[in-house]
Amino acid sequence: VIEIELMTIADQRFVFECLKELRGSAAYDQAQFDEYVNKYGLIGHREFRILIGRRKGIPVAMLTCNRYAMPRYLGFGYELEEVVVHPDYQNQGFGKELIHAFFEWIKDDASARKLTVKTDDSVRAARVYGKYFDPVHTTVFAKQLRHL
Numbered sequence: 001v002i003e004i005e006l007m008t009i010a011d012q013r014f015v016f017e018c019l020k021e022l023r024g025s026a027a028y029d030q031a032q033f034d035e036y037v038n039k040y041g042l043i044g045h046r047e048f049r050i051l052i053g054r055r056k057g058i059p060v061a062m063l064t065c066n067r068y069a070m071p072r073y074l075g076f077g078y079e080l081e082e083v084v085v086h087p088d089y090q091n092q093g094f095g096k097e098l099i100h101a102f103f104e105w106i107k108d109d110a111s112a113r114k115l116t117v118k119t120d121d122s123v124r125a126a127r128v129y130g131k132y133f134d135p136v137h138t139t140v141f142a143k144q145l146r147h148l
């Protein structure tokens with residue numbers, strides 16, 4: 001069973017390792033990552049949360065959860081952005097447990113209106129998300145602003 005907690009300074013190395021799974025050609029080192037976390041106050045941030053999934057106290061997965069205002073519903077939406085099971089622990093069911101644990105974690109937030117997650121990985125990630133989310137067919141437009 002996975003338990004979700006907010007990232008602490010002690011988790012920064014673990015998060016850095018996890019993000020290597022997603023970052024493509026963006027090559028930054030641990031010190032640059034730590035500086036980013038510090039500069040934007042991401043530890044303990046109210047709108048941008050970095051959460052760690054632990055099993056028996058050991059970090060196995062992470063996700064980022066960003067909050068945005070939805071004034072039309074007098075509440076807030078959440079979007080999962082980086083969802084990663086550490087490579088040492090993939091394909092053991094932790095991805096599913098992580099999402100389930102997140103649902104439990106967000107349950108107490110009465111202002112939460114909608115939770116979304118997007119992926120272009122239709123094989124693995126979509127398989128996990130498909131168990132917990134309803135598919136939405138929508139067109140997303142994106143413009144790359146600045147590459148790292």
Ligand SMILES: CC(C)(COP(=O)(O)OP(=O)(O)OC[C@H]1O[C@@H](n2cnc3c(N)ncnc32)[C@H](O)[C@@H]1OP(=O)(O)O)[C@@H](O)C(=O)NCCC(=O)NCCS
Nearest residue numbers: 021083084085090091092093094095096119123124125127
């Ligand atoms: C995507 C990810 C979060 C899934 O976590 P996980 O712990 O590996 O996944 P789980 O073991 O909980 O479940 C994986 C599901 O995908 C299936 N699966 C796993 N690897 C697969 C593969 N190579 N091809 C097809 N299906 C696969 C599993 O069978 C399982 O489906 P099932 O429950 O129907 O049997 C994880 O693999 C990961 O971190 N990947 C790299 C980062 C990433 O791509 N994140 C998503 C960003 S949107």
